[in-house]
Amino acid sequence: MLVQARQLGEDAAKLASAPLWPLTDDEIVDALRAAHRLEQAAAALQARLVQQATARRLPQAQGHRNIAGWLRATLLLDPQPARQLCESASAMARPTVQQAVLDGRLDLRQAVAVAATCDAIPTDLAGLDEIGPGDIDDIVARAESTQIDMAGRLPAYQLRRVGERILAFVAPEIAERADERALAQQEARAHAHRGLTLSLPVDGLVRLSGLLGTEDAATVQAAIQPLCSPAPGDDRTPAQRRADALTEVCRLALRTGELPADGGEPPQLAVTVAYQPLTRALGAAGTDTGQRLSAETVRRIACDARVLPVVLGTAGQVLDVGRTRRLATGSLRRALAVRDRGCAFPDCDRPPRWTDAHHITPWTAGGTTDLSNLVLLCRHHHRRIHDPQSGWHIRTGSDGHPDFIPPPHLDQQRHPRRNLHHLRR
Known part of the structure; x- marks a missing residue:
């Protein structure tokens, strides 16, 4: 199978570079449909491979929190495509839906819509007089079949809209009363699936x-x-x-002033800006969530902001003194955010607000709460560092930044690693 997949990939690459000018208008349209069919077949293979990886628990075995994170690392995907591939894999778990995709009757977006409709059918319909205990599976099967037939005319977003009232098509005798239950369950699912995402900046837009x-x-x-x-x-x-x-x-x-404290301080927008003392000029700046701002924007923000200076050495380390307290709060926490830019574990992309301040030498073993003995880690990597089975260790480098020593099974020479995601200015 692996040999065939690689050969198909090479053939598709050659086809993609073939000249298109000899094609007629009708051939362009037919070729576009064929290319879409080819794309969906390849995507179906991807989804089935993700299913198999999930069943074998490969993401957990390789140290990832979930399948989406594993896909991002393995295929170098952005978050949204990784989530979409997870949804496709879940939809392909339905044998009828999977076969419809392989036959070309559904594309993967439609498959996800059909699966969502079937999953949304209330499971307690058997309590209605007209429905027996064995009828639920039949209703779900009819809903699945009906939507697959509709997919020949409706794109995915319209299938979702029709799916909201699918019982009116497949079980009209109970549709009205079932809709009341469905709405209650829909509200519960909506509450469980609520979420907010801010993407990485692209051309200055998030x-x-x-x-x-x-x-x-x-x-x-x-x-x-x-x-x-x-x-x-x-x-x-x-x-x-x-x-x-x-x-x-x-x-x-x-x-x-009524929001909860964040990192030991009132919630605030923190900006780190380069300053040239000889020219008294502000340079480009960065927020504590990783976005970059122009000097002009910083000047505008500074009109109505508390300014906290942080002095950096020539190697980018924060010049600071030791702390005797147990927790890293206030200015020390801010200095950590300036230095580490987020979770310092190699190539983690979690911003400072999602991190804990970890003592390299534990406080209980005499470690001090100062910059040279602290590092920012997200909760996942914080737990991993504390797990003696992980084999990871942290030390402070000669420039004041943390070095991560990988376990022997990842690197026999145990060369120190650093986070390449949080670039240094």
Whole structure:
């Protein structure tokens, strides 16, 4: 199978570079459909391989928290494609859906929509008079078959909309009463699957995406609506007004002083900026979440901000003195964020706000709470460092930055490693 997959990959690469100008218009359309079919077949193979890797617990065996994280590391995927591949693998666990994909009757997005519809059918329908205990599986099978047939006309997003009222198609005699139960279960699922994601910056933009239940979405809309009304001469688009309104609501929350403490300090936007004392000029800056800001933006922020200077040595280390307290809070915590930029474990991308301050030499063994004996670690890697079976060790390098010594099974020479994700300025 591996030999065949590699050969198909080589053949597809040759086909992708073939000249297209000799094709007629009709042949272009037919070739596009064929290429899409080829893409879906390859994606189906990927999804089945992910299923098998999940069944064998390969991600956990290789030190990853979940299958999505393992896919990101193994295939160098961005977070969203990794999550989509996980969803595809889950959908392909349904034999009928898998066969429909392999036959070309469904693409993978449609397959995910069909699987979601079947999973959303209430499991307690047997309590209705018209439904016997053995009828639930039949209703799910009919829903699956009906949506596969609809996939010849409807794209995935429309299949999802139809799926919300699938019982009206496959079991109309109970649809109304079942919908009431389904809505209650839908609200519970929505609450469990709620989430908010901020992407890595691309061309100065961060994609904000997420999922909210209908009640939570209504709350957000109520909060931003008063700030969304266009002012005279306002040339912003509706989307731009909503983005500005959400940012302003967060600024208002920060000014109240009522938010919980974060890292031992009140919640705040922290900016680290290069300063040239000879020219008294500000350089580009970085926030404690890893985004870069222009000097002009920093000047604007500084008009209404508390300035905390942090002096860096020539090698980028923070010049600081020892601390006698147990916890790394206040300015010491800020110095750690400036130095490590986030979880310092090799190539972890967790920002400072998601990390703990770890004592390299434990406090109970006489280790001090100062910069040379501390390192930021996310919860996952913090647990890993404390696990004696992991084989990882930390030491402070000659330049004041932490070195991570891998276990012998990863590197027999045990060369020190550092995080390449959090680049140094």
